[in-house]
Amino acid sequence: MREFGYQRAHDVPGAVALLGADPDARFLGGGTNLVDLMKAGVERPTRLVDVRELPLDRVEPAPGGGLRIGATVTNSDLAAHPEVRRRYPALTQALLAGASGQLRNMATVGGNLLQRTRCGYFTDPAKACNKRVPGSGCPAIEGEHHNHAILGGSEQCVAVHPSDMGVALTAFDAVVSYEAADGPGELPLAEFYLPVGDTPHQETALPPGALITGVTLPPAPAHALSRYRKVRERASYAFAIGSVAAALGVEDGVVREVRLAFGAVASRPWRAREAERALTGGPASAEAFAAAADTELAAARPLPGNGYKVTLMRNLVVAVLTDLTEEATR
Structure with a gap:
């Protein structure tokens, strides 16, 4: 070192x-x-x-009824917070699925959002990687890519973002606060991560040298239940090969409100806007859930070794939304 x-x-x-x-x-x-x-x-x-001793380690009510989460709050403390468990259960579930208790006790909210990809080519300095050394190439495209991106990738990079927490925060329309040399600022999480394009080494829209100070959650969707489900290759703590964070409000068999975000399919948590639009105002049925997932996944561009993710994500959307519908009607 x-x-x-x-x-x-x-x-x-x-x-x-x-x-x-x-x-x-x-x-x-x-x-x-x-x-x-x-x-x-x-x-x-x-x-x-x-930055661990900065006064950024609290979860507090935010104006309008949401929550303000300090950047140095640990993943364990956030997962256990009673208001998070009550109002944003998908976030608690994502945090608990993300790592072992030992890691959650150390990992912070700000650091979780800024963690780097776990692509094997990126983490091996002996290999080429455009994210690590711009212009050196992306060997994953022709090499090992079974857990790489099917959405939003480019010829320069097909790595996926590993955060479970970030997927749930994306579904809940979280906003990231930061402090930069020229003062404070905010970024909706949906705009926080930059598209891969030709510059995969430029990962976020944070100004250079900026420090994340917190994350604000708007009020939880009214009358909506939420859930996070993660699929991985082994039952112990491992990175997702696909995940879904969902919030669903159903009334008289009709979808009144829905939030969907996908994990492990793109370089950033993927907000499934097309699927949300297809579902809103329609029937809360397995057929409608599958059709909405297909609408979102029509943009998928899988590589030869990861086409299974299209089917996986379709089935995952149907399973999660069906469970939430059944829970809402009990």
Whole structure:
């Protein structure tokens, strides 16, 4: 591992200033992803700026009835928070599915959103990777890609974003707050991650050196139930090969409100807007759920080794929405 400096930040402006003075520095939260990448030689920061002691570790009511989640809240604390469990159960389920208890105790909300792809070519410095070394190529397209993107990829990159939490937050229309050198700002999570295009190394719309300070959840959808379901290749903690976060409101057999987001199918959590439009105002039936999923997945461009994900996601949408419909009518 390359030698690096370490400095603990005592306030948000000071943390941002430290990174501004050293563009090769990195913020350190729980370190569950960053430190692993440093050990592999993928990340080589000159300095780590520890932000764990900043006053960003609370979950509080937000104006209008939502919740404000500080960036250093741990995944364990967020999953166990009574208001999250009561009003946003899909978020609790996503957090619990995302990692072991030991990792959840360390991992932070801000760090979870900024974790890097787990593509084997990205994490191996001996291999080419456009995300790690722009212009070097994407060997996954012709090589091992069974868990890579079927939506939103490009010839430059087909990696998928690994966050479970981010999928649930996307379904709930979360907004990311940050502090940059020129002041505070906000980004809807739907705009937080950049499309891959020709610049896969540019992953988020955060200004350079910006620090995530929190995430705001709007009020939960009225009368809607929510659920997160994750499919993985082994029953123990593993990255998803497909996941769905859904919130569904049904009245008299008709879909009144629906939110859908997919995980492990794109470089960012994928909000299924086409499926939502197809479902709203229509029957809450397995046939309608399947047709809506097909509408969303019509844009899929699978590679030879990951076409199974199209069928997987279709079946997953039907299963999750059917379960929510049955729960709503009990």
